Amino acid sequence: MKLITAIVKPFTLDDVKAALEQLGLLGMTVSEVRGYGRQKGHTEVYRGAEYAVDFVAKMKIEVLVDDDQADRAVDAVVTAARTGRIGDGKVWVTPVETVVRVRTGERGSDAL
Amino acid sequence: MKLITAIVKPFTLDDVKAALEQLGLLGMTVSEVRGYGRQKGHTEVYRGAEYAVDFVAKMKIEVLVDDDQADRAVDAVVTAARTGRIGDGKVWVTPVETVVRVRTGERGSDAL
Amino acid sequence: MKLITAIVKPFTLDDVKAALEQLGLLGMTVSEVRGYGRQKGHTEVYRGAEYAVDFVAKMKIEVLVDDDQADRAVDAVVTAARTGRIGDGKVWVTPVETVVRVRTGERGSDAL
Amino acid sequence: MLNSGDTAWVLASAALVMLMTPGLAFFYGGMTGKRSTLNMLMMNFIALAVVGVLWMLYGYSEAFGSDAFGGLVGDMHNVLLHNTIGMLAGSKPDQISSLSFVMFQLMFAVITPALISGAIADRAKFWAWTLFVAIWVTVVYFPVAHWVFDFNGFTDPNAVGGWIANKLKAFDFAGGTAVHINAGAAGLALALVLGKRKGWPKKVNRPHNVPFVLLGASLLWFGWYGFNAGSALSASDLAAVAFTTTTVATAGAVLSWLIVEQVKDGKPTTMGAASGAVAGLVAITPACGYVDPLGALVIGLVAGAVCALAVRLKYRLGLDDSLDVVGCHMVGGLTGTLLIGLFATSGVNSLGGNGLFYGGGLNQLWRQAVAAFAVMIYSFVLSYIIGWVINKTIGFRVSDEAEVGGIDEAEHAESAYEFGDTIGGRLAEPALTAMAKEPVAAGSATQKGSAS
Amino acid sequence: MLNSGDTAWVLASAALVMLMTPGLAFFYGGMTGKRSTLNMLMMNFIALAVVGVLWMLYGYSEAFGSDAFGGLVGDMHNVLLHNTIGMLAGSKPDQISSLSFVMFQLMFAVITPALISGAIADRAKFWAWTLFVAIWVTVVYFPVAHWVFDFNGFTDPNAVGGWIANKLKAFDFAGGTAVHINAGAAGLALALVLGKRKGWPKKVNRPHNVPFVLLGASLLWFGWYGFNAGSALSASDLAAVAFTTTTVATAGAVLSWLIVEQVKDGKPTTMGAASGAVAGLVAITPACGYVDPLGALVIGLVAGAVCALAVRLKYRLGLDDSLDVVGCHMVGGLTGTLLIGLFATSGVNSLGGNGLFYGGGLNQLWRQAVAAFAVMIYSFVLSYIIGWVINKTIGFRVSDEAEVGGIDEAEHAESAYEFGDTIGGRLAEPALTAMAKEPVAAGSATQKGSAS
Amino acid sequence: MLNSGDTAWVLASAALVMLMTPGLAFFYGGMTGKRSTLNMLMMNFIALAVVGVLWMLYGYSEAFGSDAFGGLVGDMHNVLLHNTIGMLAGSKPDQISSLSFVMFQLMFAVITPALISGAIADRAKFWAWTLFVAIWVTVVYFPVAHWVFDFNGFTDPNAVGGWIANKLKAFDFAGGTAVHINAGAAGLALALVLGKRKGWPKKVNRPHNVPFVLLGASLLWFGWYGFNAGSALSASDLAAVAFTTTTVATAGAVLSWLIVEQVKDGKPTTMGAASGAVAGLVAITPACGYVDPLGALVIGLVAGAVCALAVRLKYRLGLDDSLDVVGCHMVGGLTGTLLIGLFATSGVNSLGGNGLFYGGGLNQLWRQAVAAFAVMIYSFVLSYIIGWVINKTIGFRVSDEAEVGGIDEAEHAESAYEFGDTIGGRLAEPALTAMAKEPVAAGSATQKGSAS
Ligand SMILES: Nc1ncnc2c1ncn2[C@@H]1O[C@H](COP(=O)(O)OP(=O)(O)O)[C@@H](O)[C@H]1O
Ligand SMILES: Nc1ncnc2c1ncn2[C@@H]1O[C@H](COP(=O)(O)OP(=O)(O)O)[C@@H](O)[C@H]1O
Ligand SMILES: Nc1ncnc2c1ncn2[C@@H]1O[C@H](COP(=O)(O)OP(=O)(O)O)[C@@H](O)[C@H]1O
Numbered sequence A, B, C: 001m002k003l004i005t006a007i008v009k010p011f012t013l014d015d016v017k018a019a020l021e022q023l024g025l026l027g028m029t030v031s032e033v034r035g036y037g038r039q040k041g042h043t044e045v046y047r048g049a050e051y052a053v054d055f056v057a058k059m060k061i062e063v064l065v066d067d068d069q070a071d072r073a074v075d076a077v078v079t080a081a082r083t084g085r086i087g088d089g090k091v092w093v094t095p096v097e098t099v100v101r102v103r104t105g106e107r108g109s110d111a112l
Numbered sequence D, E, F: 001m002l003n004s005g006d007t008a009w010v011l012a013s014a015a016l017v018m019l020m021t022p023g024l025a026f027f028y029g030g031m032t033g034k035r036s037t038l039n040m041l042m043m044n045f046i047a048l049a050v051v052g053v054l055w056m057l058y059g060y061s062e063a064f065g066s067d068a069f070g071g072l073v074g075d076m077h078n079v080l081l082h083n084t085i086g087m088l089a090g091s092k093p094d095q096i097s098s099l100s101f102v103m104f105q106l107m108f109a110v111i112t113p114a115l116i117s118g119a120i121a122d123r124a125k126f127w128a129w130t131l132f133v134a135i136w137v138t139v140v141y142f143p144v145a146h147w148v149f150d151f152n153g154f155t156d157p158n159a160v161g162g163w164i165a166n167k168l169k170a171f172d173f174a175g176g177t178a179v180h181i182n183a184g185a186a187g188l189a190l191a192l193v194l195g196k197r198k199g200w201p202k203k204v205n206r207p208h209n210v211p212f213v214l215l216g217a218s219l220l221w222f223g224w225y226g227f228n229a230g231s232a233l234s235a236s237d238l239a240a241v242a243f244t245t246t247t248v249a250t251a252g253a254v255l256s257w258l259i260v261e262q263v264k265d266g267k268p269t270t271m272g273a274a275s276g277a278v279a280g281l282v283a284i285t286p287a288c289g290y291v292d293p294l295g296a297l298v299i300g301l302v303a304g305a306v307c308a309l310a311v312r313l314k315y316r317l318g319l320d321d322s323l324d325v326v327g328c329h330m331v332g333g334l335t336g337t338l339l340i341g342l343f344a345t346s347g348v349n350s351l352g353g354n355g356l357f358y359g360g361g362l363n364q365l366w367r368q369a370v371a372a373f374a375v376m377i378y379s380f381v382l383s384y385i386i387g388w389v390i391n392k393t394i395g396f397r398v399s400d401e402a403e404v405g406g407i408d409e410a411e412h413a414e415s416a417y418e419f420g421d422t423i424g425g426r427l428a429e430p431a432l433t434a435m436a437k438e439p440v441a442a443g444s445a446t447q448k449g450s451a452s
Helices: A010-022 A067-081 B010-022 B067-081 C010-022 C067-081 D004-029 D037-064 D076-081 D098-120 D126-149 D163-168 D176-194 D210-232 D237-265 D270-287 D293-310 D313-317 D325-343 D363-393 D400-405 D407-412 D429-437 E004-029 E037-064 E076-081 E098-120 E126-149 E163-168 E176-194 E210-232 E237-265 E270-287 E293-310 E313-317 E325-343 E363-393 E400-405 E407-412 E429-437 F004-029 F037-064 F076-081 F098-120 F126-149 F163-168 F176-194 F210-232 F237-265 F270-287 F293-310 F313-317 F325-343 F363-393 F400-405 F407-412 F429-437
Strands: A002-008 A028-036 A042-046 A049-053 A056-065 A090-095 A098-101 B002-008 B028-036 B042-046 B049-053 B056-065 B090-095 B098-101 C002-008 C028-036 C042-046 C049-053 C056-065 C090-095 C098-101 D425-427 E425-427 F425-427
Touching: A002 A010, A002 A067, A010 A028, A010 A056, A010 A067, A028 B056, A056 A067, A056 C028, A067 A090, A067 C098, A090 B090, A090 C090, A098 B067, B002 B010, B002 B067, B010 B028, B010 B056, B010 B067, B028 C056, B056 B067, B067 B090, B090 C090, B098 C067, C002 C010, C002 C067, C010 C028, C010 C056, C010 C067, C056 C067, C067 C090, D004 D037, D004 D098, D004 D210, D004 E004, D004 E210, D004 E237, D004 F004, D037 D076, D037 D098, D037 D126, D037 D407, D037 E210, D037 E237, D037 E270, D037 E293, D076 E293, D098 D126, D098 D176, D098 D210, D098 D325, D098 E237, D126 D163, D126 D176, D126 D363, D163 D363, D176 D270, D176 D325, D176 D363, D210 D237, D210 D270, D210 F004, D210 F037, D237 D270, D237 D293, D237 F004, D237 F037, D237 F098, D270 D293, D270 D325, D270 F037, D293 D325, D293 F037, D293 F076, D313 D325, D325 D363, D400 D407, E004 E037, E004 E098, E004 E210, E004 F004, E004 F210, E004 F237, E037 E076, E037 E098, E037 E126, E037 E407, E037 F210, E037 F237, E037 F270, E037 F293, E076 F293, E098 E126, E098 E176, E098 E210, E098 E325, E098 F237, E126 E163, E126 E176, E126 E363, E163 E363, E176 E270, E176 E325, E176 E363, E210 E237, E210 E270, E237 E270, E237 E293, E270 E293, E270 E325, E293 E325, E313 E325, E325 E363, E400 E407, F004 F037, F004 F098, F004 F210, F037 F076, F037 F098, F037 F126, F037 F407, F098 F126, F098 F176, F098 F210, F098 F325, F126 F163, F126 F176, F126 F363, F163 F363, F176 F270, F176 F325, F176 F363, F210 F237, F210 F270, F237 F270, F237 F293, F270 F293, F270 F325, F293 F325, F313 F325, F325 F363, F400 F407
Parallel strands: none
Antiparallel strands: A002 A056, A002 A090, A028 A056, A028 B028, A028 C028, A042 A049, A049 E425, A090 C098, A098 B090, B002 B056, B002 B090, B028 B056, B028 C028, B042 B049, B049 D425, B098 C090, C002 C056, C002 C090, C028 C056, C042 C049, C049 F425
């Protein structure tokens, strides 16, 4: 089991989801995060006081996959989330020891 | 050290917390996420335009535990979060190399 | 590759960021979470009904680093986030198998 | 003759009272959880629509026609607002446009059922509630308004008005009985009929938007000047008296509610300030044209403290009167209605009288008590029956799933807010399919910057 | 002689109508995504500023001066509000302060361009929009207001008013043509000029704050009493008639919109209730002083249903009229303007007339149709030209990046909300540098509890 | 004789001015961080309660009784509002109800201390602030109101009014000195007494809810028509003049503030539009009944630009006047009060006079300057002393923990919003324990759909 974590631009979520569905991956968990990196934040102004917002809105996508699907899934996410501009984000893979489906108690691949 | 991550239905949080406390696990970190899977989202309507909301509100719970407590903790979470209906969520376990308590610098089990 | 995850008090974020920048670590992803542990929550009152809020607002910081930088990064975060009071949070390290930069497809250290 | 200043004031007051219903919607809507706030807003807003239509069709006539059915209601002389257009109301020489009075009174008929909604937050079927409103105003509000607000000869020189106003001669300047006790008793009945929310009281949502609660309370306070000072039906000294007593009592009630909170809970809260204001406004409503400023201050102080204590009882009683319609409106309405018996003074209003503390003995107090309890019992019994019948027939309560998942989604297919990055929302297929089939509108393809 | 009651009512009405523009801002602003809500608020608010100044400089004169340029506009007799201070308007004996009329009419001139903004949500350059407003009121609104609202002899015994009011004698009590059809046609033009938003309709944001939409609708409804009943320009029975018909029609339209939703979508929505109210208010606007309460109910019911269906057409037409200016205001305005031809009755207004159903034949209907289409075509053509020229010269639409990233940040350097723990925000260096160089103010260093 | 039109207008104006305090609460409350917004709302709302009571007890008498203590305050003739009920005020023949004047003036006494709160956002103890309000109105506002607003013979034919109005004869139509300079100077004093917030200016929160800021500004603008046009105390041409100048100046100030922003920061902002409106309203307040529309435009343009520049100075001065009470109200009030000396014209008000540009020389300007500086110094000194004493005795500032953790939680035990899925909140044990002991209410157990 692997956990694929992707930090991507929020508006690419639909495309990433579609790409994963193509691979038969029908589950994922997403959340709103803010990122800092090469991509610049922006400056706001309130009554003349400049206010630097360093972080940029990103979407975090977590997908549990079987070991053999990990590479394909990573590729799919990377391709779908790419706009070619700074700030497109990162995708990383971590090992997972057990997965359980709460509803049934199934474990491993059956839990996905 | 293991990190147990659970994606559960939001209203089960209190029960999960109680179940973990029973095992003597008194710390956790939670966040709001949205999930996609077998459970269907819903449709909203604004001035006649149907608007599909594919993702469902879920709660993510992260608990750091000692290796020997991992199995019991997983079971406790699974039992407490189960309603038996689609969308109950997933629980997974990942290895953790170091844990540090910020306040004291303690490491490992002492940090929990 | 390692993933450093830190749960810290929200107002320490700027200091943590500065400390990481000192080490040449210029990327991170943050999100708002709520924590439960030794630190007490608070009680609110609405029309005489007491309402216990058990969880405390925390900031979650995730930083991908090269293996050799992990220790220094952990130390930097711990130092910067420390106030010495209960609730300062935890920092932990998990192994990461692959990292990809979405924009370029670069992998490993180059992706950071 | 039409007095244009008086008519201007009544028209302005009607508009102010109209604003109270949206104000109430926000007062209540801010107190609910974020997944049931739209439903609460809608329960209030629909009262404007339903009562607005029924009032014109027959409601005004039922309330302000001449006594019929032994004085239960008014006759059908003014159905469809016949005999009001181009007519004058009030006593000569200074009269107002009849229709301005029709509209002013309509707004009272709108807000009264809206008040009830707070008792059954988060769990009522929207159409069942709508039906309840229609039946309730017909069977409860219009009759009671006839009893309390219809003075002999006001709408027409020969018209015979209601028993509370003209025979019992209880004082209710702007609706302590007809509006607040009435709505409070009905709220109690419906809270019993619908029962507790799942998980109440252990798992209740805290108010999701306290600023909205204060916004609502502020709009209520503002609009209440129309309600109370407008009830003088003239831009006269009496209107200014009502304006003054309303202000003083409300100020006092805010203070006493906050003091109770400080003593009992250790902190003064925003919810308390907003609730104290409403409690004060409720209590002074029947009294505002009959008491002097000092009497008003006492009424306000008492009402704020009493209601602040009353809202705590529901946990002991196991009554899920969700947003405290009973604790604020029934208790506050009773407080004000009865205290008139002590504080009334003919010094501010020659048509008023003197209460116990102003040398009038108990004469007024028992009249006040009779009016208050008559309305309370009538309203409670009828409201319970109407609610019960609706519940047994079409069902009044949403399913457990709807309650847990959020009544906004279940009953209205909407979410109140989208503050996040929209996650995974998109226009559903049918509309898109329809679009694909149609040619794109002429202009749009040629525009600079337009992207498909 | 100045009638103080009438003047009080007109002043109060002017204030009420002023509030409609912020009300509209919230009605629209709640419907946008959270990254473009400030821009929507600003497009509305700026109308108060721009038109407020132009009206004083020349707008009032252009609209209410005596016929000039063959009746296209008024003459320059009242530039800088000359000949209004200390003057009276209306027919003797009961007159109002001229300036109260100037202010009342100003508020109409403000809200009309503001209405247009909904058609081009999320994508217009702010200064380009501001320029559009300035040109549009000058070239479109002021002339049309002259045609429709300037009655012979009202502002001055010798003044010759506009052709629609005085020659065509179409009825438009409060602005169905001059305000709603006018704004709707302009909205259509601008939606075409600017084109669709990126990703529309597939990736549209759902309304980010539906309570704001209802708050806006409620403030609109409240303010509309000034708009409609104030248009009687006296605190008279006619004002009360307008108040009544406005209320009844709006109530009816809320009901019929919700019923259409129930039938077509299966659920009644808050957006629908708010939209229904606006549709009803729009449709009754021209009719409110010419129809009886039953006529008003029919107009409201028809308007609510027609507009509820009309807003669905844009997907078929591929027209990104983002917040349904056409579907609500143009369609609603047409509905009301034409139905006067059927439901007008001189029974409520001796200066009115009888429509088809009240024995007046088709006489009034064709006048209504001519007025409606004249304004619609004039407005559409001129608005398209103005928009097109602005687009070709300084550009009307923001860049794609700004649209995707959020127009609030791009055009106003602000975010509407910060509900999270502020992540990484801090005061930028320049201000800090400035500070460091300056000595700290005397008092602050010595205060208890002050920490740097 | 009581003129009903005038009385209607004064009553309506009093209600409008009442709404300004909640408007201000939202204007300010939207600018704070989300953890201190309730505290800001409460600091404003409590002014309604405290001053509402004190005004009735002795405040009105202190402000509008006949000269006493050498003209410092009014005498005690009207304590408990004695000698106002049933009386008339103003000069014959057209008078208003005295109580309507009492209420109108109360609302000024409420909003003035509320204005001060913006200077000390996020850090004041609530009860200390409440005490400050009570003392401040007694020692500062009521006296100053006496000097500025109490005209000889207005409240009573024999009453001797205040020195600024009657002896100095400075013009202040609606409160540039008594309200805005007064509040601004007091805000400056309190900002110094309480000191800077922790982390200011580096770590300041950006406004958490800019739509609320604009909502507040809109309600202020709306209510300000009561403030300014109501200050004519009659529904007269003078009221319409004040309405007009108020509108024009505000429109101008919005434009000039936005232009300053465009030039200095590169973007026009919503905060700027809202602030510009307030700056314009403040500046025209003293002038609105003394200048013509063109003069009003100049005053508005100047005030918008001057205040837009003034709010930037606090960073240089190291003064944490958190929400710019000094920059908007003191600076705006000074601008308007002094510009009367240049732009006053008796052409709009026979009781007015001519400023420098209208042939009046410097005669009026020095009177304006004396009034402005007298009020400014009196207010600053007294406010500093009151604040200092409170701080030294019961303490004025919350603890550092409260400030960092959020003053709403610390002072009011509440959170403004709960937009997330409630995480881990639940009703605390005591209430539940209480419940368990009590029998469940009769009806609820038998209801369909009720679940425990
Ligand atoms: N070292 C890191 N650890 C965790 N997240 C990172 C790291 N570096 C970047 N990110 C995340 O990836 C996002 C994009 O990174 P950025 O450097 O801006 O652009 P790019 O990936 O295109 O070079 C950031 O906003 C942040 O959320
Ligand atoms: N492959 C996956 N990776 C990550 N999260 C998943 C995955 N599949 C499901 N989830 C999470 O678990 C939740 C429940 O999954 P779902 O398939 O709807 O129901 P169930 O787990 O009962 O079969 C989802 O909403 C999502 O948050
Ligand atoms: N076992 C755990 N697993 C995950 N997160 C934890 C755990 N224990 C504590 N935390 C997180 O760390 C935060 C601080 O922990 P707490 O026990 O309150 O203080 P301290 O770390 O100073 O002892 C908590 O709010 C929670 O977010």
